Amino acid sequence: MIGSDKQAIEAPSAERAQRIIARCRELALVTEVPGETTRTFLASAMHRVHALVGSWMRAAGMSMYEDAAGNLRGVLAAADPDAPRLVIGSHLDTVANAGAFDGVLGVVLGVALVEEMVREARAAAVAAKSLPFAIEVIGFSEEEGVRFAKPFLGSLAVIGQLDADTLARTDASGVSVADAIRNFGLEPAELPEALLDDSSFGYLEFHIEQGPVLEDEGEALGIVDAIAGQTRMEFIFTGQANHAGTTPMGSLRRDALAAAAQWIGEVERYANDCAGLVATVGKVESSSRAGNVIAGKFVATLDVRHPLDEVRRASVAHFIDNAKDAGRKRGTTVDYTTSIDQLAVPMCSDLSALLRAAASRTTLREPPYITSGAGHDAMIIARRIPAAILFLRSPGGLSHHPDESVLPGDVEAALATGVEFLRTLRDDRAMLGRIAGRALRRKRENLHA
Numbered sequence: 001m002i003g004s005d006k007q008a009i010e011a012p013s014a015e016r017a018q019r020i021i022a023r024c025r026e027l028a029l030v031t032e033v034p035g036e037t038t039r040t041f042l043a044s045a046m047h048r049v050h051a052l053v054g055s056w057m058r059a060a061g062m063s064m065y066e067d068a069a070g071n072l073r074g075v076l077a078a079a080d081p082d083a084p085r086l087v088i089g090s091h092l093d094t095v096a097n098a099g100a101f102d103g104v105l106g107v108v109l110g111v112a113l114v115e116e117m118v119r120e121a122r123a124a125a126v127a128a129k130s131l132p133f134a135i136e137v138i139g140f141s142e143e144e145g146v147r148f149a150k151p152f153l154g155s156l157a158v159i160g161q162l163d164a165d166t167l168a169r170t171d172a173s174g175v176s177v178a179d180a181i182r183n184f185g186l187e188p189a190e191l192p193e194a195l196l197d198d199s200s201f202g203y204l205e206f207h208i209e210q211g212p213v214l215e216d217e218g219e220a221l222g223i224v225d226a227i228a229g230q231t232r233m234e235f236i237f238t239g240q241a242n243h244a245g246t247t248p249m250g251s252l253r254r255d256a257l258a259a260a261a262q263w264i265g266e267v268e269r270y271a272n273d274c275a276g277l278v279a280t281v282g283k284v285e286s287s288s289r290a291g292n293v294i295a296g297k298f299v300a301t302l303d304v305r306h307p308l309d310e311v312r313r314a315s316v317a318h319f320i321d322n323a324k325d326a327g328r329k330r331g332t333t334v335d336y337t338t339s340i341d342q343l344a345v346p347m348c349s350d351l352s353a354l355l356r357a358a359a360s361r362t363t364l365r366e367p368p369y370i371t372s373g374a375g376h377d378a379m380i381i382a383r384r385i386p387a388a389i390l391f392l393r394s395p396g397g398l399s400h401h402p403d404e405s406v407l408p409g410d411v412e413a414a415l416a417t418g419v420e421f422l423r424t425l426r427d428d429r430a431m432l433g434r435i436a437g438r439a440l441r442r443k444r445e446n447l448h449a
């Protein structure tokens with residue numbers, strides 16, 4: 001194993017990309033549901049995942065451990081114990097019947113980047129510990145929110161926000177988050193030790209786009225400028241159920257479905273005309289059970305996302321006004337509730353620019369900025385330290401599906417970009433000092449604020 005690992009580390013970059021893909025596919029075989037890839041928070045299958053990824057971390061020269069939230073942590077130390085630390089990570093859990101790359105790719109790529117840095121140090125005949133910064137790779141235990149209907153348990157733990165309420169949440173069989181941690185052989189009381197090291201100055205996440213934009217633009221890579229804020233609501237249109245044949249059209253008819261239908265059309269029209277806005281009525285339910293009954297009640301969900309919170313809020317206000325309008329003309333009323341009102345999370349412009357420059361130098365193409373419509377661990381980590389995300393094109397825009405894939409050339413480009421990013425920080429000490437110094441200063445200010 002060690003022999004073949006060593007060979008692979010020294011292989012050309014196309015082979016190294018193939019090896020990253022093979023490792024993701026190997027992890028996809030580790031599952032709690034035979035015949036598919038399903039790994040929820042700290043299910044027993046996660047032991048095998050940690051054993052595999054942990055062995056790759058150790059072979060790469062990292063020390064590794066599991067923290068009390070079940071995150072797998074590998075650290076390549078710097079020569080100076082007080083050196084700043086760069087964190088690279090993503091998640092190891094999956095949705096039900098998942099693909100092989102969502103989350104996992106970011107962890108496997110992180111380990112591969114450490115291998116590359118160690119290899120370059122060896123080639124230059126200097127010790128692996130010669131880097132002026134430490135690298136920590138984190139495989140988060142939970143991002144998808146499948147088991148406890150709350151996402152980001154792993155990343156919340158490392159910023160100290162896995163609170164008592166969350167620890168008391170229970171899954172479908174009545175097991176609490178705290179008990180799930182104990183059942184996995186870990187100790188919830190040790191959660192404070194899971195906090196990011198004080199020296200951590202930046203977080204980098206490699207993730208598949210999970211959408212069709214980069215493929216449509218013919219781009220292998222994209223730099224995430226922000227994770228879109230989102231609003232989720234439910235609208236209830238209320239009219240009067242009645243006979244479809246005997247109730248004339250016009251003022252004697254109060255059709256809740258017709259009011260909602262006009263509103264749904266306006267949601268699509270408005271979003272089509274507003275750059276960067278996505279608005280979706282995804283789930284509807286009519287009270288009418290028969291074709292000859294006017295709907296007295298109609299329930300519809302609304303999901304609105306945009307990178308700028310003010311645009312999202314203005315759009316939501318318009319959709320509320322429009323729903324009331326559609327009702328007024330028909331004598332129907334509308335009630336609404338908001339279940340999620342989540343602010344947009346901008347990524348760090350310094351780290352993103354550095355990542356973009358690294359991608360431009362290695363791929364000879366300037367990757368576009370792209371807004372992430374989905375949440376990622378980076379948006380949680382960004383509450384504590386600057387974060388950046390590199391997206392890889394998703395063939396067919398497909399994700400959360402067994403056919404989810406990546407192109408080997410795109411993985412090669414992402415690996416080369418990551419290596420170039422790390423080389424810049426390694427070789428340009430002034431740049432490292434600026435970026436790390438600014439981040440650590442801001443963190444101290446926030447802690448004291």
Ligand SMILES: [Zn+2]
Nearest residue numbers: 091102103143
């Ligand atoms: Zn993911």
